[in-house]
Amino acid sequence: MDTFIKICGICSEGDLEQISALGPDALGFVQWPKSKRYIEPETVGLWETPEGMKRVGVFVCPSEAELAHAAQYGRFDVLQVHQAPDHWKMDRELFQGLEVWRALGPSELYHSEAWFEYDRYLLDSYDPKTVGGTGKICDWSMARTLVRAVGKPIVLAGGLTPENVAEAIAEVKPSGVDVSSGVEIEPGVKDIEKVKAFIAAARGA
Numbered sequence: 020m021d022t023f024i025k026i027c028g029i030c031s032e033g034d035l036e037q038i039s040a041l042g043p044d045a046l047g048f049v050q051w052p053k054s055k056r057y058i059e060p061e062t063v064g065l066w067e068t069p070e071g072m073k074r075v076g077v078f079v080c081p082s083e084a085e086l087a088h089a090a091q092y093g094r095f096d097v098l099q100v101h102q103a104p105d106h107w108k109m110d111r112e113l114f115q116g117l118e119v120w121r122a123l124g125p126s127e128l129y130h131s132e133a134w135f136e137y138d139r140y141l142l143d144s145y146d147p148k149t150v151g152g153t154g155k156i157c158d159w160s161m162a163r164t165l166v167r168a169v170g171k172p173i174v175l176a177g178g179l180t181p182e183n184v185a186e187a188i189a190e191v192k193p194s195g196v197d198v199s200s201g202v203e204i205e206p207g208v209k210d211i212e213k214v215k216a217f218i219a220a221a222r223g224a
Contacts, residue, residue, distance in 0.1 A: 021222060022188055022194070023172070024043040024045070024196055024217075024218055025045035025046070026199075026202065027047030028047060028203070030058050034211070037209075038214055041214060042218070044195070046073070047076075048093065048095075049077045050078050051079040055206035056207045060092040060095075063076075063092075063094070064093050076098055076099065079101045080101070080104065081098075086109065087113060097120055098117055099120040099121075099122055100119065100120065100121055103121070111136075118139065120138060120141055122140075122141040122142075123140060123142065124142070124158075125162045126161065128140055138172075139174055139194070141197060142162050142173060142174070142193075143177045144176075144178060157176070159187060159191050163190060166192055173195075175195070175196050176196070176198070180213075181213055181216035184198070188221060
């Protein structure tokens with residue numbers, strides 16, 4: 020089965036159109052105002068994406084109201100949650116038809132308890148000053164163990180590039196991969212040739 024590919028941190032309609040044409044499975048839009056890659060949900064909602072390509076809103080410690088607002092105006096298919104409080108919950112009845120992903124470092128997922136029914140986990144390196152796009156590789160060895168042990172799809176992120184994504188897939192065997200800073204010219208500005216190379220390397224792995 021092909022590896023699921025998400026390109027995250029998209030901040031312009033021009034990048035969106037060019038990246039969409041390359042056929043990734045999902046596109047990520049950061050919904051955290053402190054991020055250099057922040058884009059308002061109202062702006063994302065004006066942009067069109069190909070049918071079947073998942074629109075992922077990326078949130079940090081969100082409230083239910085924040086999620087509901089962004090899901091409506093950004094027209095998201097997926098809510099990806101970083102740094103949620105312990106025992107965090109949301110009323111899934113209010114978000115019917117949407118997937119909820121949880122982003123964690125490998126050690127966090129290894130020691131976590133199943134307080135909430137997530138649809139996927141995203142394994143990323145942790146930096147208290149940013150969300151995703153750290154450029155730091157997470158623990159691939161522990162990630163491989165979690166892929167085998169956790170009964171949910173796991174997407175690998177953290178420091179992935181066109182040069183190392185095939186190796187990461189071979190070693191970890193995740194259900195998917197996620198890239199942001201590894202295909203950028205600067206935060207929020209994508210290098211389309213790098214995006215193309217990343218997708219080709221991931222699909223060829």
